[in-house]
Amino acid sequence: xxxxxxxxxxxxxxxxxxxxxxxxxxxxxxLFRAVQDREVAQALPETSAILAxxxxxxxxxxxxxxxxxxxxxxxxxxxxxxxxxxxMNFARTGMRSTLLRTARAAERLRAPYAASLVALDARWGQxxxxxxxxxxxxxxxxxYLLRAMDFTQTPDGGVVQAxxxxxxxxxxxxxxxxxxxxxTAICVLLAYPVxxxxxxxxxxxxxxxxxxxxxxxxxxxxxxxxxxxxxxQREGPVxxxxxxxxxxxxxxQVIGTRIAVVLALVHVLLPFAILPMHSVMTRLDATYLRxxxxxxxxxxxxxxxxxxxxxxxxxxxxGAMVFLLAVGMYTAPALVGGDRDQMVAWFIANFLNRDVNWxxxxxxxxxxxxxxxxxxALARILTGGMVGARG
Amino acid sequence: xxxxxxPLAAMMLGLFATPLLARDLxxxxxxxxxxxxxxxxxxxxxxNGPVVDTAYDYNVGPIRAMVQxxxxxxxxxxxxxxxxxxxxxxxxxxxxxxxVVNRDKFMPGGATTCGAGAIGWGVSVFYDEARHPTGPANFxxxxxxxxxxxxxxxxxxxxxxxxxALMGDGVPAAEVYKVLATPAGQQRAFAAxxxxxxxxxxxxxxxxxxxxxxSGEVAxxxxxxxxxxxxxxxxxxxxxxxxxxxxxxxxxxxxxxSANAAAGMQLIEHIxxxxxxxALTRLWPINPxxxxxxxxxxxxxxxPLMMTNHQAGGLEIDTEFWLEHGPDLEQRFAxxxxx
Numbered sequence: 001x002x003x004x005x006x007x008x009x010x011x012x013x014x015x016x017x018x019x020x021x022x023x024x025x026x027x028x029x030x031l032f033r034a035v036q037d038r039e040v041a042q043a044l045p046e047t048s049a050i051l052a053x054x055x056x057x058x059x060x061x062x063x064x065x066x067x068x069x070x071x072x073x074x075x076x077x078x079x080x081x082x083x084x085x086x087x088m089n090f091a092r093t094g095m096r097s098t099l100l101r102t103a104r105a106a107e108r109l110r111a112p113y114a115a116s117l118v119a120l121d122a123r124w125g126q127x128x129x130x131x132x133x134x135x136x137x138x139x140x141x142x143x144y145l146l147r148a149m150d151f152t153q154t155p156d157g158g159v160v161q162a163x164x165x166x167x168x169x170x171x172x173x174x175x176x177x178x179x180x181x182x183x184t185a186i187c188v189l190l191a192y193p194v195x196x197x198x199x200x201x202x203x204x205x206x207x208x209x210x211x212x213x214x215x216x217x218x219x220x221x222x223x224x225x226x227x228x229x230x231x232x233q234r235e236g237p238v239x240x241x242x243x244x245x246x247x248x249x250x251x252x253q254v255i256g257t258r259i260a261v262v263l264a265l266v267h268v269l270l271p272f273a274i275l276p277m278h279s280v281m282t283r284l285d286a287t288y289l290r291x292x293x294x295x296x297x298x299x300x301x302x303x304x305x306x307x308x309x310x311x312x313x314x315x316x317x318x319g320a321m322v323f324l325l326a327v328g329m330y331t332a333p334a335l336v337g338g339d340r341d342q343m344v345a346w347f348i349a350n351f352l353n354r355d356v357n358w359x360x361x362x363x364x365x366x367x368x369x370x371x372x373x374x375x376x377a378l379a380r381i382l383t384g385g386m387v388g389a390r391g
Numbered sequence: 392x393x394x395x396x397x398p399l400a401a402m403m404l405g406l407f408a409t410p411l412l413a414r415d416l417x418x419x420x421x422x423x424x425x426x427x428x429x430x431x432x433x434x435x436x437x438x439n440g441p442v443v444d445t446a447y448d449y450n451v452g453p454i455r456a457m458v459q460x461x462x463x464x465x466x467x468x469x470x471x472x473x474x475x476x477x478x479x480x481x482x483x484x485x486x487x488x489x490x491v492v493n494r495d496k497f498m499p500g501g502a503t504t505c506g507a508g509a510i511g512w513g514v515s516v517f518y519d520e521a522r523h524p525t526g527p528a529n530f531x532x533x534x535x536x537x538x539x540x541x542x543x544x545x546x547x548x549x550x551x552x553x554x555x556a557l558m559g560d561g562v563p564a565a566e567v568y569k570v571l572a573t574p575a576g577q578q579r580a581f582a583a584x585x586x587x588x589x590x591x592x593x594x595x596x597x598x599x600x601x602x603x604x605x606s607g608e609v610a611x612x613x614x615x616x617x618x619x620x621x622x623x624x625x626x627x628x629x630x631x632x633x634x635x636x637x638x639x640x641x642x643x644x645x646x647x648x649s650a651n652a653a654a655g656m657q658l659i660e661h662i663x664x665x666x667x668x669x670a671l672t673r674l675w676p677i678n679p680x681x682x683x684x685x686x687x688x689x690x691x692x693x694x695p696l697m698m699t700n701h702q703a704g705g706l707e708i709d710t711e712f713w714l715e716h717g718p719d720l721e722q723r724f725a726x727x728x729x730x
Contacts, residue, residue, distance in 0.1 A: 079479070080481070080482065081480050081481075082477050082482075083481055086477070089718065093716060093718070093719040097711070097715050165581070165726060165727065166719075166723055167726055168722060168725050168726040171729055233606065234607075342725075347725070352452050353451075353452035353453065354451075356451060356452050356455055357718070
């Protein structure tokens with residue numbers, strides 16, 4: 001027995017290593033970027049060391065001024081200054097120009113640096129600048145995780161809410177989960193009767209129906225979403241038909257609304273709800289229903305007390321699948337949604353590709369992953385009793 | 392058996408050897424019809440070997456990842472000014488070899504450490520004269536919904552939109568960036584956007600404003616002048632309001648660590664030369680950064696819709712301003728949009 005276990009472990013080892021190497025490790029490394037803080041320590045190692053030893057009272061010693069001037073000049077020369085400039089500018093807007101101005105002037109600056117740096121840029125005379133530099137010394141930071149929840153840090157290390165006109169991400173998370181849950185609910189309600197019907201169909205018709213469900217996968221999500229854009233626009237066929245039939249007096253504005261986003265997402269994700277439900281339902285033993293009927297249960301009772309509890313694992317799997325995919329969607333909201341319909345995933349992609357701020361992208365991803373995991377786990381716990389009851 | 396094995400072995404070796412073979416020089420630009428024309432006139436006329444071209448969406452994240460992973464598969468890239476400056480500071484782009492590329496042929500500011508000027512682009516107010524006989528001629532009028540009722544469309548994003556908002560509030564173009572650098576100026580820009588918001592639709596893709604105006608969904612839009620000019624050349628009755636122009640220049644850069652860096656420099660020298668650029672101006676109203684081509688009276692006369700002809704009164708988008716204030720203002724814009 002032991003020997004077979006060992007053999008089994010050996011057999012699944014390649015798969016385990018593959019999952020570990022291609023999934024868990026990269027995801028872990030990406031999430032670590034949410035707290036990693038190495039730009040300043042890498043570009044300005046000596047300055048960081050001096051500031052780490054500094055008591056934070058008043059201004060730092062002359063050695064810090066000398067080190068920052070020399071190291072900024074060297075970083076500019078070695079073309080490593082962009083990262084540290086972006087990191088500091090993200091902490092406080094305006095730091096970018098201070099650092100670059102200092103780096104460009106580094107060769108001309110003379111001792112005492114405490115005086116010449118302040119003469120070059122008044123920011124060097126403010127304790128706040130130095131406290132910011134010290135707090136960015138690494139190796140880890142809470143800056144990105146705080147910003148991604150609309151908090152900000154004061155120079156002395158306190159945490160406060162971001163100003164009202166900068167708050168964004170909490171709204172985004174709430175909206176993302178709100179839209180995703182709504183889409184999941186609609187998909188489950190629509191998919192259940194479809195899966196039921198397909199499961200009860202006879203041999204050739206069931207495969208034909210299943211193929212029809214699968215056909216949308218032949219075209220990309222982008223194409224399907226764009227199709228909605230074409231259909232729903234003001235002078236599009238849907239408005240045209242409704243106007244022609246006299247059901248509308250003026251074209252309805254659907255593109256740019258929440259309705260369009262939900263519609264497009266439901267359409268794209270519906271097959272993911274149908275398939276797990278269908279696979280569970282086809283494996284259900286029809287004799288249970290006959291047994292229930294022979295014991296006097298009417299149609300409603302047979303459905304509610306036999307079929308529904310037995311098919312619930314499929315509902316749960318389909319719902320979880322739709323929810324997980326909806327949370328990560330960003331093409332559909334960007335294409336057919338309006339200004340107030342953007343979801344978190346769009347901002348993650350933007351930070352990753354456009355702003356190249358991988359710390360913020362990782363922080364938003366970490367929250368999204370944690371919240372999604374929590375919601376799916378909660379759904380399992382809440383429905384666990386019902387699903388378990390069948391045993 | 393041996394008869395089969397030898398070719399098979401050779402094939403296997405070939406499979407393994409392929410990545411070691413030299414990759415064709417790869418140039419990356421913004422795609423679309425412009426890139427088709429650039430392929431025909433710029434890339435295919437390069438004498439030193441074949442050039443493959445591919446399109447990207449101006450997202451520099453992938454280039455950065457490519458350089459960090461030391462697996463550079465792009466050689467020459469057309470980049471926007473802020474991405475060029477930051478990429479140069481970070482060592483994402485090679486320094487241009489100014490002994491290969493002639494630096495004197497560029498317009499002022501067209502030759503920088505890591506970039507050689509490619510083409511200019513801009514945005515301006517435009518509308519369909521078939522639907523609206525008159526329309527706003529400047530941004531103050533663009534904001535005047537009494538005189539010019541109807542929906543307006545701007546790009547979804549802080550860059551360009553906040554400058555436009557200040558000009559709509561009466562700030563002269565020359566002072567826009569000075570005002571926008573102050574908290575009070577930023578408040579003023581957002582307040583101006585607040586006023587226009589009931590009449591505002593934002594676009595994301597460059598073709599969207601054209602479609603919005605064509606379908607009558609909006610009356611007046613700010614759009615890329617190149618696309619509007621092509622519409623006019625195709626027979627549309629667009630009014631393009633040149634005094635509302637905001638413009639910038641894209642540059643050619645070589646990705647750092649490219650195995651074809653030397654050939655890349657030669658390609659940049661070739662595609663910024665007058666002969667291939669003049670051929671390109673016959674197909675597309677480009678805005679060259681090559682001084683001789685930009686000054687060519689024949690080119691200017693032939694392309695009345697060329698931005699080069701109208702840029703005197705326009706506002707050049709400030710690269711350094713957006714590198715510094717971009718992260719903050721873009722987030723505030725997104726927050727404003729979501730309110």
